[in-house]
Amino acid sequence: QITLKESGPTLMKPTQTLTLTCTFSGFSLSTSRVGVGWIRQPPGKALEWLTVIYWDDDKHYSPSLKSRLTVTKDTSKNQVVLTVTNMDPVDTGTYYCAHRQPNYQDSFDIWGQGTMVTVSS
C-alpha cells in the first residue's frame, strides 16, 4: 500500500524559504519510471503543479516558479524535499506530494493528505 505524507512549517513570513518534506512508503524512488510530484492549491482555488522528480534524478519545474523551486530526493530515507524561496502571501495554500504511477503515464495516482502553509507578516 502506497502512502505519502507531507511535513513542514505551517506559518511562514514573507521572504523566508519554505522547506517541505514528503515521506513515503510502499514504493521505491529507485524503481524505473517512478516519480514524486508536488502540487499546491490556494484556498478556494485550482490545483497548481509545481515540480516532479524521477527515479533517475531527472527533475522538471513549473516554468512560472522555476527560479524559486528546488526538489531533491533521498532514496535511502524514502523522502522528497521541496524548497521554495522568497515566500509571499500569494504562496499560501495546501501543498501536496503525490506518487507518479509509471503505468498510468504522466498522472498522480496516490496523494498525500496535504499540508497547509500560511504566509503572513
Next chain:
Amino acid sequence: SYELTQPPSVSVSPGQTARITCSGDALPKQYGYWYQQKPGQAPVLVIYKDSERPSGIPERFSGSSSGTTVTLTISGVQAEDEADYYCQSADSSGTYVFGTGTKVTVL
C-alpha cells in the same frame, strides 16, 4: 505557457449524465487525466490516459478525447459525485499542467 480550460460549473440531476470538457492545444498529442476532489480532501485520480479507469473507480466514470478536447462523463450521477473535477496533462518538455477546475453540483 500551456493551459487547460474547463467550464467553471456543471449542474446535473441525480441519475442524469454530466459531461465536463477540458480544452488545450497540446491535447491532440498528449494524454488527459481527471481528478475528483471533495471539500477538505486530496484529489483522487478517476481517469488516466484519456479513457482508462484506475481500479476502484466506478464504471459510471468514463473519459474520451477528440482533437483539442478531453471529456469526463459521469453516467447516472449520484449525490456522492458532487465535487470539484480537474483535468491534467503534460507537454513534451515534461511539464505538467492542471485545468481550471469544474464544480459539479447535483441538484
